[in-house]
Amino acid sequence: MHPFRTTLTVLPLVAAAVLVAAPPAAAANTTYYVDCSATAAGSGTQASPWNSFAPVNSRTFTSGDQILIRRGTTCAGQQLWPKGSGSAGAPNIVDAYGTGAKPILAGNGAVDDVVKLYNQQYWEIRNLDISNQGAAPAARRGVHIIRENSGTGTYYRVTGVDVHDINGVQNKKDDNASAGIFFEVLGNSVQTKFDDVVIADNTVRAVDRYGIHFWTRWMTRPELANPNCGSTCGAWHPQTRVVVRGNTVTDIGGDAIVVHHTQGALVERNRVDGFRMRDTNCAAGVWGWNVNDTLFQFNEVSGGRSTCDGQGFDLDEGNIRTIYQYNYSHDNEGGFILLCNGGGSTTKDNIVRYNISQNDRGDLVDLICGKITNTKIYNNVFYVGQNARIINNTNGSTGANAEFYNNIFYVTSTGSSYVNAGSLLWNSNTFYGQHPAGEPTDPAKSTADPLLVGPGTATSISNAGGYRLRAGSPALASGQVMTNPGSRDFFGGAVTAGCRPDRGAHQLTTTCVPGGGVVSRTGWSVRYVDSQETAAENGAATNAFDGDISTIWHTKYTGGSDPAPHEIQINMGASYSVSGLRYLPRQDGGSGAANGRIGQYEVYVSTDGTNWGTAVATGTFANDASQKDVRFTAKTGQYLRLRAVSEVAGNPWTSAAEIYALN
Incomplete structure (x- = not known):
């Protein structure tokens, strides 16, 4: 992502919330019912449910309380903001009851956030249908969970929620941005963060600007030379134990899934289709900014619009030890992955392995902005069926920045190219089919047919068997031994450290062929x-x-x-x-x-x-x-x-x- 950020804006609504008097407490371990179709207000029991969120929002709920909303009903123009927190082993829960479709929470642009929590913890939000479409774009969210100058908030679950049709502000990024699901940390006087967050099995569609978004003002550290929080910055205090799993995110105005300012986040098994659909800022599919030890795996990403980034994935500013593995990227106008460190920042020790890219266009691997350090790209397959700059190295990167091993470049397009690829480090890669201008030299290059089962025929991440190797392939046991190869290939086959790997994303060879691994030169x-x-x-x-x-x-x-x-x-x-x-x-x-x-x-x-x-x-x-x-x-x-x-x-x-x- 190009490291240009917008100016912060103040959130008067959030600040004002600090001054609200404490609402009355609810009884512990109690279940409350809401039916917005009921004609009478009721007392909150199943026999006499509340018929709006007003009584919910006026109470402080305690450990183990549940708020259940009737299926098949619509709550329009309202915000759901229950107060209070649960506790370890007894979280508070918002869920549906009854039969039929999920309850509809239609903000209709009348509220900034349809579901909101502020300085609360131990909450589960489940099985809701949330929208927030107004007459004109404005800063809007579906689920917005905020902490401000309040220390560590623990245990948040957002599962089975359908968030859609939110016409937020398209070009406002970072904090106070519009999003489907947004975890945001504000303030700079008390170190604050989220811990133990799971966002799983939700759908997010037709949302501007972010699909799923994490942000904090506690971001400054030597590795980040370009913080975007002005005088409101705090020292690096990342979100921890963040999991984004099994979500379907489609038709997003800007970025689809971003886990900014996190430590050890896991982003896996998500389906993204259609991002940067309306935003004029650059955007990518699935990525993080200012992150440590992030693991992105088993994701399928497609439909990125434009070449203003537009890649499925992104190794961006302040990425330390990020791994992209076992992902399937296809039909993205911008390409497969962006390598873009901000000037003066540190992005280093990253790995891109055992992924498949099919018919990504634009800049397949795009090295721009500031240079990264020690990024190893190995055992991937790039099927180039449409014209692309397969490597676009415009920032002068060399082998100290990006190294390519054991990849298969299967090129059928006649108008593709490599830009300044020769200054990077190449070993044991296969270049088959067309040989565009600028194809790099490689001391162990193969131009023989790798004998893939059916290249170019994948229809999904679970139907990519065309990229398996066939018996007799020259790619078998001919790769460079990698110091850290991981434990498996794209298809789940075992990969054994110290053995010569097959080239590409499929490890067909099961007998260990000892090979010439490179001794680490750290400390030489x-x-x-x-x-x-x-x-x-x-x-x-x-x-x-x-x-x-x-x-x-x-x-x-x-x-x-x-x-x-x-x-x-x-x-x-x-x-x-x-x-x-x-x-x-x-x-x-x-x-x-x-x-x-x-x-x-x-x-x-x-x-x-x-x-x-x-x-x-x-x-x-x-x-x-x-x-x-x-x-x-x-x-x-x-x-x-x-x-x-x-x-x-x-x-x-x-x-x-x-x-x-x-x-």
Whole structure:
């Protein structure tokens, strides 16, 4: 999401609510009945139900109380705002009773929020039909649950509710926004948050601007350089134990499901179809802003409008350790996923794996705004049946930002392209069908038919079997071993750590094929290098393991060149069983592209960095820019030494874009 936010507005209605005198308390563990079709007001019993929400709103309910609304009836132009809170094991409940259709709560634009809670906790809201359509757009919600300067509120359940037809303000985002279901934290004097929230099995349709929305003013932290709360900000205090599961969200003016400012949220098994339908702001389908450890899985997202974002998913500003897995994205005009960190913010250590994208258009993988860090995109299938920029890298990202492994790009469209994809890190991907301009190089690229069962034929997340691999596929057991592959593939098949995976989203191979996993380079340092150029360019030895293939280690040439052989010794920070070395020559073009390309080489592994023994591997690299893998009998050690005996053209230099240890 482009990191431009609107100005905050004050909520006078909420602020005024603090001044309301406490209403009378209701009896504990009592069930109260509402029938808006009853002619008499009644006493709240089933035999004599209330016929409006006025008596409900005037009472403070206590632990275990229930408010039941008669099915088949309509309560028009009213707000439901019961007071009080339940307790652990005895929540208060709003539900339906009787037979027939869910009770209709039609706000008709006469109220801002049809169902509201304010500084309350331990509530369940179930089985209601809620709408709030007014004569003209205004700030409106279906279910609006608010906390303000009141500490932690615990236990909220919104289930089986149908929210629809809310003509809210289309272009007002963030707080005081319009939404179907909205959890909002206000104030900045007492740290406040929601905890233990489940929004499950609801339908939200024809709503402006958000479908399901979380927001707080307690958002500021070093990872977020662009908070949108002005002087009302508070220090980072995220919502916790948030689950958004099994909801159907359709025809949404802006964003469909957003879990902003959360820690460890789980968003799964939701169906989204049709978002950014009317809003003029950019919008995506399912995502979070300023979040930690969010898991998005088993969601199906389609129908995103426009290329003002318009992707099904989004790794946005302040995303730390977000995972998108086992999702199905299709027919989104904007693409599959947006990678958009705000300038100066931190978005890092994210994973996108075992997803399927079918006929997404626009920018399939869109790298814009500020650069992300260490995002791994692996074992996905991209079926490109309509023209798209398959990779759109317009912010200068390199391999330190996004890495692509074991994906299948199945391209049948003739007008697609890759934009600046070559600066990213690629390994063991399959590019089949059409080969658009800008297709990246890949040291383990396959262009063979991956033998998918029926690509392009998925009709839903549960009917995507066309992306299974067939026996004899060249994609079988040919992928890069991933450090954190997860436990299963898109279809539920087991994925075993340490084994060479199949490419794509289906793990057909069940026998473990040991493979060359890449040893983590976190904590790597240079123990010794005999030569490096630091005057005419940044040719520091540390560039050989910085994750950026556009930077290189280059031996000295200013004021005279140091003679070959050259060597670099690397402290890997811990002891590993090392069975290989990967050398990526410099990847730039021009007349000097081959300068320093290693010819003859020697590889050593040591436990102490002093006693190296004999070389574990020797040989001569081919004279090209492709990635070189050297295999040898595993040796345990903490130190890795690459000795460049010669350069391919006999020059005195040595250079390297990246060096890896393999296990």
